[in-house]
Amino acid sequence: MPSKRSGPIAIEAIDLTKTYRSTVALDGLSLSIADGTVYGFLGPNGAGKTTTMRLLTGLSQPTSGRARICGRDITNRRELAPAVGYLPETPPLYDEFSAREQLEYAADLRDIPSETADKRISEYLDQFGLAGDEHKRISAYSKGMKQKTAFIQSILHDPQVLFLDEPTSGLDPRAARQIRQSITDFADDGTTVFLSTHILPVVEAVADEVGVLFDGKLVAEGSPDEVKSRVETGGESTLEDAFLAVTSADAPISNTAGATDE
Numbered sequence: 361m362p363s364k365r366s367g368p369i370a371i372e373a374i375d376l377t378k379t380y381r382s383t384v385a386l387d388g389l390s391l392s393i394a395d396g397t398v399y400g401f402l403g404p405n406g407a408g409k410t411t412t413m414r415l416l417t418g419l420s421q422p423t424s425g426r427a428r429i430c431g432r433d434i435t436n437r438r439e440l441a442p443a444v445g446y447l448p449e450t451p452p453l454y455d456e457f458s459a460r461e462q463l464e465y466a467a468d469l470r471d472i473p474s475e476t477a478d479k480r481i482s483e484y485l486d487q488f489g490l491a492g493d494e495h496k497r498i499s500a501y502s503k504g505m506k507q508k509t510a511f512i513q514s515i516l517h518d519p520q521v522l523f524l525d526e527p528t529s530g531l532d533p534r535a536a537r538q539i540r541q542s543i544t545d546f547a548d549d550g551t552t553v554f555l556s557t558h559i560l561p562v563v564e565a566v567a568d569e570v571g572v573l574f575d576g577k578l579v580a581e582g583s584p585d586e587v588k589s590r591v592e593t594g595g596e597s598t599l600e601d602a603f604l605a606v607t608s609a610d611a612p613i614s615n616t617a618g619a620t621d622e
């Protein structure tokens with residue numbers, strides 16, 4: 361059973377808030393996530409997950425509050441960039457490039473020495489079954505091939521913290537399993553993985569900790585078992601039961617967030 365990790369903090373957020381005109385997209389989020397944790401970040405559509413990931417990767421600035429990734433302030437993008445990898449829901453790929461060109465371009469932007477980049481690109485293309493298609497234009501790729509290319513792009517610089525938004529979207533079962541395995545392998549090597557997905561079995565399979573966001577607020581947090589145990593179903597509850605319970609309109613927010621059984 362995955363357990364809560366301790367040790368150096370990879371992701372620390374204090375009262376992080378983001379407002380768009382009259383919309384409060386994120387409302388006082390505080391997080392403390394230890395190195396090497398796989399953190400499953402859940403929440404209904406519009407809860408503020410993408411907003412959170414854009415803030416924590418320095419792509420957007422908070423309205424108030426602060427956060428650090430491996431001790432680096434999120435408002436200092438130059439310092440932050442080498443430490444983080446981000447796979448957004450709609451990955452930035454150039455249709456006219458091949459996968460290899462795309463990855464070489466990304467490596468260049470990250471200042472990865474070309475010999476190291478060539479070696480890593482070849483290994484990852486091979487590992488994810490793209491080697492035979494590496495010179496085809498991305499415009500001719502399937503959704504899954506694009507997703508795999510974007511995933512490699514997010515890990516190419518060996519980030520300390522990896523933010524993944526629906527990484528298994530569009531993947532066949534074999535490829536999805538490969539990504540899940542990569543996530544646990546990265547965490548075993550000390551990488552922290554912040555994983556946002558609506559696919560709850562993926563979270564149950566890989567997450568050490570789970571946070572549930574609802575209306576911009578963290579309404580539940582703990583190990584998957586801890587979060588599940590807060591729901592009374594009369595039988596064994598699932599993460600889906602817990603998710604539905606804590607994200608219903610009449611859920612008692614203060615009873616769940618940050619509570620522990622310790």
Ligand SMILES: Nc1ncnc2c1ncn2[C@@H]1O[C@H](COP(=O)(O)OP(=O)(O)OP(=O)(O)O)[C@@H](O)[C@H]1O
Binds near residue numbers: 383
């Ligand atoms: N650029 C923006 N301008 C205005 N409002 C925005 C902007 N980005 C997000 N929002 C609003 O902020 C709220 C949170 O959106 P966000 O995209 O973070 O949710 P999400 O949890 O990622 O949702 P989903 O699961 O559907 O991807 C929503 O109400 C959304 O409409």
